Amino acid sequence: MIRTESDTPPEQFEFDLAIAAVGYERRCRYSIKKYGIKGRVSLGLEFGFLTSHSYPDNRQFFLDEGFQLIVGMGAETSKRISDAIISYGPTDRPTTVFVDISSMSREMISHVLLGLQTALGQKSLVVSAAYAPSKFSGAYQSAPIRRDGPIVSKLAGWSSRPDYPLGVIFGLGCEPNLALGALQLLEPRKAWLFEPVGTDPNYDEAMRAANSGIGDIFDVTSFAYDITRPTMLRGRFEALLNAVESDFRLVVVPFGPKIFAWSTIFTVALGARPTIGVWAFSSKDQATPVDRDSEGDVVWHQTTIDCSVL
Numbered sequence: 001m002i003r004t005e006s007d008t009p010p011e012q013f014e015f016d017l018a019i020a021a022v023g024y025e026r027r028c029r030y031s032i033k034k035y036g037i038k039g040r041v042s043l044g045l046e047f048g049f050l051t052s053h054s055y056p057d058n059r060q061f062f063l064d065e066g067f068q069l070i071v072g073m074g075a076e077t078s079k080r081i082s083d084a085i086i087s088y089g090p091t092d093r094p095t096t097v098f099v100d101i102s103s104m105s106r107e108m109i110s111h112v113l114l115g116l117q118t119a120l121g122q123k124s125l126v127v128s129a130a131y132a133p134s135k136f137s138g139a140y141q142s143a144p145i146r147r148d149g150p151i152v153s154k155l156a157g158w159s160s161r162p163d164y165p166l167g168v169i170f171g172l173g174c175e176p177n178l179a180l181g182a183l184q185l186l187e188p189r190k191a192w193l194f195e196p197v198g199t200d201p202n203y204d205e206a207m208r209a210a211n212s213g214i215g216d217i218f219d220v221t222s223f224a225y226d227i228t229r230p231t232m233l234r235g236r237f238e239a240l241l242n243a244v245e246s247d248f249r250l251v252v253v254p255f256g257p258k259i260f261a262w263s264t265i266f267t268v269a270l271g272a273r274p275t276i277g278v279w280a281f282s283s284k285d286q287a288t289p290v291d292r293d294s295e296g297d298v299v300w301h302q303t304t305i306d307c308s309v310l
Contacts, residue, residue, distance in 0.1 A: 002270075004304040005231050009035075010128045013098075017084055018042040019112060020100040022062050022069060024053040027294040028103045029061045031130040034298065037098055041088050043081065045072025045108055053291035072108045081115025086122050094124035094304060102132040102294070106254050106261045106280060110152045113262075113269040116305075120270070124307040131259045131299040133227060134292035136203040140174040140210065145181050148281045151254075155268065157277025159249040165189035167248030169240065171256035171264070172196065174203065176210045179255055182281040183218055190248065192240060193222045194233075196257050199295065207256075227257050230301040234263040241267070241276065251277040259299055270305065 018039030021028055023046075031037065044067035046059075062069065070080050089095030097116065101109055116125060150156035168188040170179055172195050183191060193214065197204060214220060223240075225233045241250070252268065254261035268276050 001306045001308060002303055003306055004302075005234070006302050007229055007231050007300055008302060009298075009300045010302060014038045015096040015098040015128070016040050016089055017095065018067075018098040019081065020044055020062065020067070021072060021102075021104040021108060022046045022055075022058050022067075023103045024050050024055040024058070024289055025103045025134070025292045026054045027132050027134060027292055028054070028058045030132045030294040031100045031102060031298050032065065037100075039098065041084050042067040043084060044069045045077065045104070045112075046070065047072055047105070047108075050289050053289060073105070073111060077111040078115040078118060081112060082118035085115075085119035085125070089119075089123050094126045095119070096126045097128070099127065099129045100132075101129055101258045101262050104258060106258075106265070107151050109258065109261050110155055110265055110269070110278065113265050114152070114154055117269050120305060120307055122307065125305045127303050127305065129262055129301040131257070131262070131301075132294040133198060133257065133297065133299065135295045136200045136206070137290070137292070140176065140206070145178070145185070145281050148182065148185055149279060151278045151280040155265070155278040157251060157275055159275045161249060164247070164249045167191070167244055167250050169237070169250065169252045169264070170194065171254045171260035172207055172211050173256035174206045174210050175255070178281065179211050179253075180214050180217070182253055183214065185281070186251065188218070191218050191220045193220050194237070194256070194260060195222055195224050196227050196260065197224050198227050198257070199297065225260070227259050228297075228299050230259050230263050230299065233260065234267055237264055238267050238271070241273065245276070250275070251279050253279050253281060259301070262301065
């Protein structure tokens with residue numbers, strides 16, 4: 001059960017466990033450096049591919065900071081995270097966990113949250129997630145969908161009502177026609193679209209252009225959300241689930257800013273909602289990697305979660 005939730009930064013930046021992605025974007029290390037993040041135990045999650053751009057510098061930085069580098073999207077990733085919390089977390093207070101989601105993939109975020117889910121069976125947690133939005137550097141390139149299906153097997157979502165109509169909840173991003181293509185593959189009865197409002201109007205304009213025409217084909221209801229207010233976003237998402245879960249088989253597709261992926265997968269994984277699926281649609285290695293910088297600000301999402309068997 002979530003006991004407290006806020007969008008404020010933590011009072012101190014030393015944690016029992018610190019988790020970050022070790023990838024090819026310069027912003028991988030931005031929040032760690034900006035706040036001087038330290039962990040009693042620190043895990044750097046590697047992708048295992050795309051070792052170009054800033055990856056060598058990032059890898060050396062995290063090694064110098066004392067991070068243990070592990071596979072970030074493997075069969076053992078969630079277990080390594082839960083084991084670290086259970087083994088090294090204190091016994092007299094909640095375990096504090098820092099997660100930098102800025103450069104994580106949505107699949108990696110899923111593994112992190114499933115690790116937290118397991119740990120909550122034995123530990124209460126204070127989780128501080130940091131998200132450094134990237135500078136918008138122009139229109140995104142389109143690429144064909146090469147992968148579609150559950151983001152990880154544990155989040156496939158197995159409804160006991162296969163005869164119910166399919167409803168999908170989408171986060172929208174700047175990839176041209178990606179959401180439209182995914183909707184055409186899923187063919188839902190109803191779609192709810194979450195449209196990000198960021199700090200750069202050029203991004204907002206590109207997002208609208210990339211997703212134009214969806215409402216002409218599908219029955220959609222749209223919501224705008226502020227990327228700097230994840231608590232409100234998560235609350236609205238949870239309220240939507242509560243309102244429509246009894247009438248639809250639901251699938252969540254977390255395109256768009258990583259804070260949407262964090263907020264929605266957090267709610268599904270830590271909220272004990274096994275019937276709701278989280279799906280991924282991507283171009284895999286067809287997309288062109290871009291070495292993104294942080295725009296400067298960091299968005300925080302802090303939660304205190306009581307120990308419970310989920």
